[in-house]
Every structure is written in C-alpha cells, then in structure tokens.
Amino acid sequence: MLTKLQLLQSTTAIGMAIGALTTPVIIQASPSISNSGKTILSGQPITNSTPKPPQSGGNSIAAGAKIETVSGAAETALVEYLAASDVKFYGAYWCSHCQQQKSLFGATAAAKLPYVECAADGENSQRQLCKDKNIQMFPTWAIDGKFYPGTKDLKEIAKMTGYKGSMEFKYHK
Numbered sequence: 001m002l003t004k005l006q007l008l009q010s011t012t013a014i015g016m017a018i019g020a021l022t023t024p025v026i027i028q029a030s031p032s033i034s035n036s037g038k039t040i041l042s043g044q045p046i047t048n049s050t051p052k053p054p055q056s057g058g059n060s061i062a063a064g065a066k067i068e069t070v071s072g073a074a075e076t077a078l079v080e081y082l083a084a085s086d087v088k089f090y091g092a093y094w095c096s097h098c099q100q101q102k103s104l105f106g107a108t109a110a111a112k113l114p115y116v117e118c119a120a121d122g123e124n125s126q127r128q129l130c131k132d133k134n135i136q137m138f139p140t141w142a143i144d145g146k147f148y149p150g151t152k153d154l155k156e157i158a159k160m161t162g163y164k165g166s167m168e169f170k171y172h173k
Contacts, residue, residue: 065099071106074166078154079109081163088142090130092119095138101151104171 082089091098102110117123118130118138133142137149143160152160153173 065096067099067103067107067110069103069106069171071109072168072170074168075105075109075154075170076112077165078158078163078169079105079112079114081165082157082161083112083114085143085161087114087161088116089113090116090118090133090135090140090142091138093117093122094119097151098139100173101139104151104154104169104173106170 089101091101102113105113116129117125118127118135119125120127133147135147139149139151141148141152141157141160148160151173154169154171155167156173157163158165158167
C-alpha cells in the first residue's frame with residue numbers, strides 16, 4: 001500500500017513524463033472563433049499541447065507513422081501533377097492529421113509529395129519558410145498562392161488544383 005507521499009511522488013513523475021511528450025503550439029485566433037464553447041477574441045493565443053511520439057531515428061515524410069496504404073495509378077498521377085504545379089503540402093512529422101493525409105495517397109505516392117517539413121526538429125526542416133508563409137495549422141495546402149488548412153479528400157485536392165486525370169482514388173477522407 002502506497003503512502004500519500006509515495007502516491008504524490010508517483011503522480012508527479014507520471015505527470016512530468018507526460019509533459020515531456022507534449023509540445024505546446026500557440027496559434028493566434030482570427031476575428032472571433034469558438035473553442036469548445038468558449039469564444040476567443042482576435043489576437044488571443046490558442047494553446048494546443050499535441051503529444052509528440054518518442055523519436056526513433058529520422059523524421060522524414062514517413063517518420064511520424066508508417067504509411068500502410070497502397071498507392072494506385074490515380075494517386076501517383078495526382079502527386080506528379082501536384083509537384084509539376086508547384087503545389088506545396090506543409091506539415092509536421094508528428095502531426096496525426098498529416099499522417100492521415102499521406103495515407104490517402106498511399107505509401108509510394110506520399111513519398112513523392114511536394115512536402116514541406118515545418119517541425120523545427122524534423123528532418124529537412126524548413127521551419128523558417130513555414131513561419132514566413134504564416135503556416136499555423138497542419139496540414140496546410142498551398143495552391144496558386146492561397147492556403148487551405150486541414151486534411152483534404154483527394155478529389156477535393158484534384159478539383160482545387162485543376163487536375164484532369166483519373167480520379168479513381170482508393171481511399172477517401
């Protein structure tokens with residue numbers, strides 16, 4: 001049986017361990033948005049402590065989690081079109097939504113995405129570029145000078161970019 005002191009020490013140690021796995025992200029709110037029923041005024045910081053997985057090697061495009069979906073011809077053709085069209089996909093290796101976005105493309109096509117790593121400790125980090133572009137949410141797609149945050153269905157990306165090839169994508173959002 002644990003004493004109150006031992007229980008407090010154990011709880012504190014667990015809390016410190018959990019705290020070490022999180023990285024606070026501060027985003028400035030635009031005009032007035034709702035966050036879990038609370039209104040946040042313009043310029044007020046929004047904090048999000050997203051857990052970061054322990055690092056075990058490189059932080060490449062596929063480092064956050066292994067992509068297990070399989071690319072088809074349509075996914076590969078779309079990625080090639082995106083790269084040729086100067087579309088950019090801004091993300092972070094630890095971002096679960098970015099991993100979901102990559103999974104829609106399949107492993108082979110995802111490895112060819114025109115991806116920009118925004119995490120400061122990510123492999124080939126382009127953190128300053130992300131700051132310069134004011135990227136505040138992951139994933140964010142940059143298409144024709146406009147920014148579109150959030151995970152997108154591949155048909156939606158195709159439509160937004162003017163892609164005219166096959167849209168027989170294997171996976172949907």
